[in-house]
Amino acid sequence: MSTVRLPAVLRAQADGQKAIDVAGGTIREVVAGVVERHPALASQLLGPDGDLHRFVNVYLNGQDVRYLAGLETPVGPTDEIRLLPAIAGG
C-alpha cells in the first residue's frame, strides 16, 4: 500500500482525510483506487476522458510524474504520492 497525501482543497471530498493508503502498481492504478474509495474526488481529479486534469500535479516521492512515466509510472509499496492542484489564493 502506498500513501497518497491530499491537500486541503481536495480533503472535503475525501471525508476530511489528509492521507490514505491505496494499493496499485502504477500511478494510474493508485489514482483509480483513490477515486474508487472517494467517488466525489472524480470530478476534481479526472477529466471526461478518464485522464488526470492538467491542473492536478502528481508527485511520486517529491518528483513530478510528468517527467517520469506519467500515469504509467511504477509505484512501490513504500512510496509517497502527492496529488496537488494549483491554488491561487493570496
Next chain:
Amino acid sequence: MQSSSDLLRGTQASIREVDAPEAAERRKAGATLLDVREQVEWDAGHIPGAVFIPRGVLEEQIEASIPDRDTPIVVYCRSGARSAYATKTLEQMGYRDVVNMAGGILAWDQHGLPIEAPANLTPAQQQRYSRHLLIPEVGSTGQVKLLESKVLLIGAGGLGAPAALYLAAAGVGTIGIVDFDVVEASNLQRQVIHSTERLGEKKVDSARTTIQALNPDVKVVTYDEALGPDNVERLIAGYDVILDGTDTFETRYLLNDAAVAAGIPVAHASVFRFEGQLTTFVPYEGPCYRCLYPTPPPPELAPGCSVAGVLGVVPGIMGMLQANEVLKVLLGIGDPLVGRLLLFDALDGSFSELRLARDPKCPICSDEARARRERGERVTAAVVGADQPFALGAFGAGGAAAGSAGGVR
C-alpha cells in the same frame, strides 16, 4: 616587560608575511583576504571580495566565516600591525595557511591594486541597518545593493502586506505596489500593513503610509490599477524582482508570461486555508508558472481566500518566505527556491519540498521560445499554443481575451 614595538616585532618574526604583490598573487590563486580593520575603515574602501571581521571579534566570528582551517588566508589591516596580531591568533586557532600582508592596504594601494569603495551609507543608515552590516554575506556592499534595488509587489494583500513590511525594513530602495482595491474590514485579519483607521482608503496609499513611517529610505511607487494584459509589460518594466501576491489565476499567468519575456525573477506563493505553496521562478534557470501548472482549475475547484477562508498567519508566513526569496535573489546569496516547490502545512507545522522541472515544451520558457525571443520575435502563449489560458496577445496591448485581474480581497 615588552614595549609595544618589541611586541609587534616579536609577533612579526613569529608569523609569515608577504608583500602586497605576493598577496595579490595569492588572491588570484583563490586565497581568502581577511580585513580585520574597523567598520569605518572598511566602508572607506577595501579589497574587493575580502571577508570583513574586525580584530576585536575575530576569535568569535572567524569559524562561522571561514570554517575550513586549511583555507589559504591573507590577513590585512591599514598598515600591517593589527593584522600581524590577527595572523598570530589564527595560527593559534589552528589555521594552517595564514599570512600577513606587510604594509597593509596602504601598500596595496601604492601598488595600484584594486580597492572597492562602496557607495557610502549615512551614519543613520549604518545604525538602521547595523544588524545587516554585521552579516558578512550582506555587509555594507549588500546593503547598498538593497538600497539600489527595485522590487514590485503585485497586490498589497495577505502575501504582499507582510512582505512589504519586511522588504521596507530591510532597506529595499524602491518598492512598487500594484493594487486597485480599498482596505476592507475583512482584510485586517491578516493584511497587517493596513489599519482600522484606514478602512476605505486605497490599499496602495495605506501601504505607502505604513512603509514611509517604517523606513523613509524607501521610495514607494504606487499603481492604483488592476494588472491586466494591456498594462502588465509597462508595470513590470525596470524592476529587479517581482513578488506575486495576487489571488487569481489570470494575474498569475499574465505576470508569468510577461516576467519571463522581460527576464525578471518572480517570488511566487499561494495559500488555501492552512496551506501554502512557494517557489521562485528565475527565467530559463528553472521552470516557469506554466511549466508547473499548464492550465488552471475551473473556479469552482479553486476557491480563493474570500470564499474558502484562510488562517491569517498562513499568508503571513508565506509572504515572509517570499520576502526571503526576494532578498536572496537581490543579494545573490544562498539557494533561492528555483526548481523547488515548498509546501507549508500550518496544522502539521510541516514543510515539504517537491522538485520541479522546466517543461521542454513550455510555450513561454522552452529553449525554442527563448531562441525565438532572442531573434526578436514576440513569443506569447497566444502565439505558440491556441489553447493556452490567460495568454498575452500576439501584438501586446489589449491583444488577449483575458479580462483584467489583480485584486487581492
